[in-house]
Amino acid sequence: MKLTVIGTGYVGLVTGACLAEMGNAVTCVDVDEQKIARLREGILPIYEPGLETIVTENQKQGRLRFATSLADPGAEAPVYMIAVGTPPGEDGSADLQYVLAVARDIGRRISQYTVVLDKSTVPVGTAERVAGVIRGELQQRGLSVDFDVVSNPEFLKEGDAVQDFMRPDRIIIGSDSERAREVLRELYAPFMRTHERIIFMGVRDAEMTKYAANSMLATKISFMNEIAGLCDRMGVDVENVRLGIGSDSRIGYSFIYPGAGYGGSCFPKDVRALIQMARQTGFEPMLLNAVEARNHAQQRVLYQKILQHFGPQLAGRSFGLWGLSFKPGTDDMREAPSTVLLRDLIASGARVKAYDPAALEVARRDLPRTWFESGQLQLVEQQYDALKGADALVLITEWKPFRHPDFTLVKTLMKSPIVFDGRNQYDPAQLRGLGFTHIGIGRGGEAIT
Numbered sequence: 001m002k003l004t005v006i007g008t009g010y011v012g013l014v015t016g017a018c019l020a021e022m023g024n025a026v027t028c029v030d031v032d033e034q035k036i037a038r039l040r041e042g043i044l045p046i047y048e049p050g051l052e053t054i055v056t057e058n059q060k061q062g063r064l065r066f067a068t069s070l071a072d073p074g075a076e077a078p079v080y081m082i083a084v085g086t087p088p089g090e091d092g093s094a095d096l097q098y099v100l101a102v103a104r105d106i107g108r109r110i111s112q113y114t115v116v117l118d119k120s121t122v123p124v125g126t127a128e129r130v131a132g133v134i135r136g137e138l139q140q141r142g143l144s145v146d147f148d149v150v151s152n153p154e155f156l157k158e159g160d161a162v163q164d165f166m167r168p169d170r171i172i173i174g175s176d177s178e179r180a181r182e183v184l185r186e187l188y189a190p191f192m193r194t195h196e197r198i199i200f201m202g203v204r205d206a207e208m209t210k211y212a213a214n215s216m217l218a219t220k221i222s223f224m225n226e227i228a229g230l231c232d233r234m235g236v237d238v239e240n241v242r243l244g245i246g247s248d249s250r251i252g253y254s255f256i257y258p259g260a261g262y263g264g265s266c267f268p269k270d271v272r273a274l275i276q277m278a279r280q281t282g283f284e285p286m287l288l289n290a291v292e293a294r295n296h297a298q299q300r301v302l303y304q305k306i307l308q309h310f311g312p313q314l315a316g317r318s319f320g321l322w323g324l325s326f327k328p329g330t331d332d333m334r335e336a337p338s339t340v341l342l343r344d345l346i347a348s349g350a351r352v353k354a355y356d357p358a359a360l361e362v363a364r365r366d367l368p369r370t371w372f373e374s375g376q377l378q379l380v381e382q383q384y385d386a387l388k389g390a391d392a393l394v395l396i397t398e399w400k401p402f403r404h405p406d407f408t409l410v411k412t413l414m415k416s417p418i419v420f421d422g423r424n425q426y427d428p429a430q431l432r433g434l435g436f437t438h439i440g441i442g443r444g445g446e447a448i449t
C-alpha cells in the first residue's frame with residue numbers, strides 16, 4: 001500500500017519505517033529540512049534500538065523516502081497519517097495548530113477517496129475538526145471528494161518502539177466508515193500474528209482510549225508512590241507490598257514500581273490534557289487531579305529525603321547522580337525527574353556530578369547554561385567518575401549498568417557512603433552490610449515507631 005506519514009518525531013518515524021519494513025511504499029514528510037536531509041543519510045533524530053537499520057535498509061530498497069512537503073510529487077497517497085506534535089498550551093490542553101495545518105494541506109491536495117489517520121494523541125473531537133478543515137478546503141476548490149478521518153492512536157513506548165509497533169497488543173481504529181475500516185484491515189493485517197488485534201470503535205471512543213490508557217498507567221504509578229510515602233512513615237517495606245499486591249491477577253505486576261515520579265513526553269502531558277478536557281465539559285476530574293499532584297510531589301521526593309538527611313544547608317555538599325533520562329533505554333529528558341532534582345540541588349548551593357549512558361549530549365544541549373557556568377553541574381563520561389568525593393550517590397534512572405555496581409569501589413570513591421536509591425534497585429540489608437546508609441522509596445526508612 002502507498003502511504004504518507006506527516007511528522008518524523010517518535011511516532012511518525014517509527015510508524016513510517018515499520019510500515020515500509022512490512023512492504024508498503026512510505027513517504028515521510030517533515031517541514032524541518034535539516035532533519036529530512038539527515039534522515040536521507042540515515043542519521044536519526046532519536047535514539048531508538050533497531051530503528052536506524054530499518055530506516056537505512058528500507059531507503060536502500062526504495063520503500064521509504066523522505067520529503068519536506070506534501071507538494072512533493074511522490075507524496076500523494078490514498079492514506080495519510082498525521083503524526084505531528086501536539087505540544088501543551090499554557091493551560092495544559094493540547095495545541096492543535098500543527099495537526100490542523102496538516103489537515104489544510106491535505107484538503108488542498110486530495111482528488112480521490114482518501115483515508116486520513118490521526119496518529120498523534122489528540123483531544124476528543126479532533127478527528128471531526130480535521131474533517132471540517134479538509135471539507136472546507138475541498139469546498140474552496142469546488143470539489144466533492146470522499147474521505148474519512150480515522151483515529152488510530154499509537155501506544156508505542158520509547159526504547160521499545162520498534163518492537164511495540166511490530167508486535168502490538170492491540171490496534172485501535174476509531175471510525176464508523178466501513179470503507180475506511182477495510183483499508184485499515186488490509187494495512188494492519190501483517191501485524192495480527194496469532195489472532196485479530198484490531199479493535200474497531202467510534203472515532204471519539206478511540207481518541208479517549210489513548211488518554212484513558214496513559215492516565216490509567218499514570219494512576220497506577222501515582223497510587224504506588226502514595227503507598228510508598230505511607231510505607232516510609234509506617235515502617236513498611238513497599239517492595240514486599242508490591243510483590244504481595246502484584247500477585248493478584250486483577251492488579252498485576254506492571255506499572256506498580258514506586259520511584260522518583262513518572263516523566264517523559266506522554267504521561268505528564270496527557271494527564272494534564274485530559275484534566276483540561278474534563279474541565280471544559282464542566283466536570284472536575286478529582287482522581288486525575290490527584291494523580292498529577294502526587295507526581296508533582298513525587299518528583300521532589302528525593303530532594304526531600306536529601307534535606308531530611310543532611311539538613312537544609314547543602315552548600316558545599318557534592319552529589320553523584322546516576323541517570324538523567326526520564327527512564328532507561330532512551331536519551332529523552334522531557335519532564336525527567338532528574339531535571340527537577342538538579343534544579344533543587346543547584347538552587348540550594350550543592351554541586352552535582354552526573355552520568356547517564358545515553359543522555360549526556362541532550363543534557364549538555366538542554367540544561368540551563370548557568371548550571372554549568374557556575375561549576376555546580378558537571379557531566380562525566382564514566383559512571384564511577386560521578387562519585388569521586390561525593391557526599392552521596394543518588395540513583396534516579398534505573399539503567400542496567402547501575403544495577404550491580406562495584407560497591408567496594410563506590411565506597412572508596414565517595415566521601416561518605418550514602419545511597420539515595422530513587423528506583424529501589426538495591427537491597428537495603430545488603431548495602432547496610434557493606435557499610436552504606438541506604439535510603440530508598442518506601443522502604444520503611446522514615447518510620448516514627
Ligand code: UDX
Binds near residue numbers: 217254256261
Ligand atoms: C508511555 C506509554 O507506556 C505508551 O503506551 C504511550 O504510547 C506513551 O507513553 P513512554 O513515555 O515511552 O510510554 O514511557 P513508559 O515506559 O510508559 O514510562 C513512563 C514513566 O513512568 C517513566 O518515567 C517511568 O520511569 C515511570 N514508571 C513506569 C514508574 O515510575 N513506575 C512504573 O512502575 C512504570
